[in-house]
Amino acid sequence: MGAEVVIEGLTKSFGKQTIWRDVTLTLPPGEVSAMLGPSGTGKSVFLKSMIGLLKPDRGRCVINGVDIVTCSEHKLYEIRKLFGVLFQDGALFGSMNLFDNVAFPLREHTKKSETEIRRIVLEKLEITGLAGADKKLPGEISGGMRKRAGLARALVLDPEIILVDEPDSGLDPVRTTYISQLFLDVNAQIDATFLIVSHNINLARTVPDNLGMLFRKELVMFGPREVLLTSEEPVVEQFLNGRKLGPIGMSEEKDSAQMAREQAEAEAGHGDVLNEDVRGVVPQMQVSPGVPERAGAKRRMDRVMRILHTLPANAQEGIIESLTPEQQRHYNVRPHASAPRQPGPEDTQQLPPVTSPGPVPNQHQGQLPADQVARIPGAADRRSPRHGQGGA
Numbered sequence: 001m002g003a004e005v006v007i008e009g010l011t012k013s014f015g016k017q018t019i020w021r022d023v024t025l026t027l028p029p030g031e032v033s034a035m036l037g038p039s040g041t042g043k044s045v046f047l048k049s050m051i052g053l054l055k056p057d058r059g060r061c062v063i064n065g066v067d068i069v070t071c072s073e074h075k076l077y078e079i080r081k082l083f084g085v086l087f088q089d090g091a092l093f094g095s096m097n098l099f100d101n102v103a104f105p106l107r108e109h110t111k112k113s114e115t116e117i118r119r120i121v122l123e124k125l126e127i128t129g130l131a132g133a134d135k136k137l138p139g140e141i142s143g144g145m146r147k148r149a150g151l152a153r154a155l156v157l158d159p160e161i162i163l164v165d166e167p168d169s170g171l172d173p174v175r176t177t178y179i180s181q182l183f184l185d186v187n188a189q190i191d192a193t194f195l196i197v198s199h200n201i202n203l204a205r206t207v208p209d210n211l212g213m214l215f216r217k218e219l220v221m222f223g224p225r226e227v228l229l230t231s232e233e234p235v236v237e238q239f240l241n242g243r244k245l246g247p248i249g250m251s252e253e254k255d256s257a258q259m260a261r262e263q264a265e266a267e268a269g270h271g272d273v274l275n276e277d278v279r280g281v282v283p284q285m286q287v288s289p290g291v292p293e294r295a296g297a298k299r300r301m302d303r304v305m306r307i308l309h310t311l312p313a314n315a316q317e318g319i320i321e322s323l324t325p326e327q328q329r330h331y332n333v334r335p336h337a338s339a340p341r342q343p344g345p346e347d348t349q350q351l352p353p354v355t356s357p358g359p360v361p362n363q364h365q366g367q368l369p370a371d372q373v374a375r376i377p378g379a380a381d382r383r384s385p386r387h388g389q390g391g392a
């Protein structure tokens with residue numbers, strides 16, 4: 001199983017510019033998580049901080065018991081071997097063919113024989129759909145193939161944690177779907193912990209188990225996908241629907257005058273025309289036929305059902321509705337039973353409780369202050385009462 005990554009109070013600035021502060025979240029082992037956020041909110045800085053390429057000012061990032069913020073260079077070097085990283089452009093060496101590119105980490109970090117290296121490289125090229133392309137130079141292949149080659153290289157050291165920065169940049173929507181499918185298939189095959197950074201709405205809605213969002217220098221939310229997909233937090237709703245109307249503007253944030261102006265324009269019929277306004281929990285992408293089931297998905301389901309009663313009502317509803325009838329029986333839940341309500345004449349029998357009440361461990365370990373789960377910095381007054389409940 002992939003490693004768990006526990007991040008607590010992580011803060012990063014460059015000089016006087018704070019990029020984000022007090023980021024606290026846990027990447028559950030073997031699950032696929034995605035971090036969203038408008039351009040410039042520090043998503044790439046976050047990934048680089050997680051592998052120790054950038055040094056946070058304070059906070060912890062604990063992997064297998066080692067805090068990579070404060071550990072020695074030697075420890076950091078060891079911990080880095082747990083990571084596979086797919087950079088935005090694939091970051092391949094232009095003068096090396098794909099075979100040598102993918103073999104590079106093995107030659108650099110292991111003492112494996114060339115025969116063994118050949119076996120591993122060809123296997124990873126096969127997994128990523130690049131069989132037969134091993135002699136090609138990066139300049140001779142398409143952007144999608146370069147991405148896949150970057151993923152093949154990220155996989156050779158059998159990583160426990162895979163970080164992916166903007167997998168869709170430079171890819172058409174179809175190829176983006178293919179690479180998303182590949183992430184889930186690889187996750188099923190090696191059970192690694194994934195963190196994908198993206199601003200692709202479609203990918204965000206359909207691929208990860210967990211979603212987080214950075215905005216205005218803070219982590220707005222992090223939790224099971226259903227929490228963000230059903231959230232009424234203005235910034236999350238705006239982002240997941242790609243709308244102009246909302247707190248996010250062209251230059252990161254808007255002032256209240258601009259928001260009021262845009263609201264008035266929208267009411268006068270000059271709102272967004274392209275927005276699909278998809279709401280609720282859309283089905284999650286499944287692994288390809290023939291690929292084993294994702295152990296991480298199964299663990300996540302158990303985990304989410306344990307913390308179900310701590311989640312916002314909309315999320316509870318979305319989760320229960322997305323279960324098969326057998327799963328609903330297994331977890332002893334029924335649709336429309338999550339929100340507390342007065343029994344009406346239609347109730348012919350007592351509805352079972354969603355889950356047993358009482359403190360349960362959530363993925364943030366221990367009791368997470370409610371305001372760390374669902375908040376928009378500086379906008380507590382805009383929040384509906386149901387936000388801020390529950391763990392992630």
Ligand SMILES: Nc1ncnc2c1ncn2[C@@H]1O[C@H](COP(=O)(O)OP(=O)(O)OP(=O)(O)O)[C@@H](O)[C@H]1O
Nearest residue numbers: 014019037038039040041042043044045046166199
């Ligand atoms: N090495 C650095 N030195 C100084 N400032 C930096 C450095 N790296 C990033 N920044 C700044 O940190 C901020 C966040 O950058 P980052 O690249 O993480 O954004 P992002 O969320 O990944 O954006 P995008 O979606 O456009 O990729 C930016 O203002 C950027 O200028």
Ligand SMILES: [Mg+2]
Nearest residue numbers: 043044045165
């Ligand atoms: Mg970036």
